Amino acid sequence: MEEVEVVVAHSERATLRVGEVFLKVDADQSRIDVEVEAMSLAPVPTPKVLWRKPPVLAIAALPGATLGRLGGPSTGSPAAWAAAGAAIRKLHDAPLPPRTGRAGRSIVALAAELDAECEALVANGVLPGDLVTRNRQVAEAALRPWTPVFTHGDLQIAHVFVDAGEVTGIIDWSEAGRGDALYDLATFTLGHEEHLDDVIGGYGTDLDLDLDVIHGWWSLRSLLAVRWLIEHGFDPFAPGCEVDVLRARM
Template sequence: MEEVEVVVAHHERATLRVGDVFLKVDTDQARADAEVAAMALAPIPTPEILWRKPPVLALSALPGRELGRPGKPSTASSAAWAAAGAAARKLHEAPLPPAPGWSPGQLTEDLDRECAWLIANDVLPAELVTRNRRIADAALQPWTPVFTHGDLQVAHIFVEGDEVTGVLDWSEAAQGDALFDLAALTLAHQEHLADVVAGYGGDVDLDRLRAWWSLRSLRVVRWLVDHGFDPKPEVEVLEAQLF
């Protein structure tokens, strides 16, 4: 009998694995609808949808393994990291999805709210928050929207050898800044930034990409704490940004 593995679970949703099938349980059907629609539009490999019976979405397992895990060294090759960069480029060159995503103004309001909470609740030192908030300003300039994954972290990219076999978790896909995806991909894996940029090709504004590291980390700490996850990788990124 195959065992049920809890891949991830928190207050909003859960993902279970039974053999070669992933079961995503999400009570927010609008978010699930958006994920299904984004996978249909994406020009890069995604899991096959086996069936859907709300609130459950059944997906096939992808071959290979994750590019990495948050907070842990990646054992994937430089070529695999470059392939992830190339996959991001292909996505960003695709026609825009219908979801508009966050505007710079909305992100500024949300970021300021999160920073105020982090300081008021003594979650992080005030100086660490304020200095990273200043760094994040560079990411809040107007951008040309592209098709973004929205949460292109290493655990959502599967590779086999030096090739990308698929990308998971499209619930945050929307129009956005290409550098947001590249920052998510390299967050806490800065040693692979050059590989990703080489695979992505073209000019990449590294200062703005690093600004997205600060912005993403500041915005996600409260969510991680509230849902029982350790924000250590994000805090280490914020600390490293000061040097």
């Protein structure tokens, strides 16, 4: 008899695995709408949608394995990371989707959110002031004009599956839409800076890949994530996770 595996669960959504089927339960059906639409438009491998009955989306498991996870070792070869970079470039070169995604928030709105979050992190004693101040300075590089591309919006390494050096699928598209290409690249290499060159090698160097902007997104994403992770039962202080990413900028 197959068992039910809880892949991830918090107050907003949960993902369960039963055999070769993943069941995504989401309180906000608009996120599932975005996910299904993005998977139908993306020019890269995505999971097969088996059925949908709100609030549940059923998708098929993908072959292969992820390149690792934030806070854990990378299990992928340099060639696998480069293959992921090539797949990300293919996505970014695709026609723009109709929606603006998480990676496409306005600079003004993002800066205001970041400043409020930095203030809360220090005021509530979550992080020391010098750590927050330094990373707010680094994050400034990400707050600049950008040309919109088709972005995934939550391209964690745990969302990319690879087999024999080929990308077999990318999951979790609920934040997809028009956005900043460097946001995706930064999210994918967050906590695994040693593989950034491999990813860029596969992605291509013909575009303006400003490393200061990627570093800025590392800091910005981590600053915005810390309190949310704590409030939803995750540990951003675990080795290699968001707080270590922030400390690496000091």
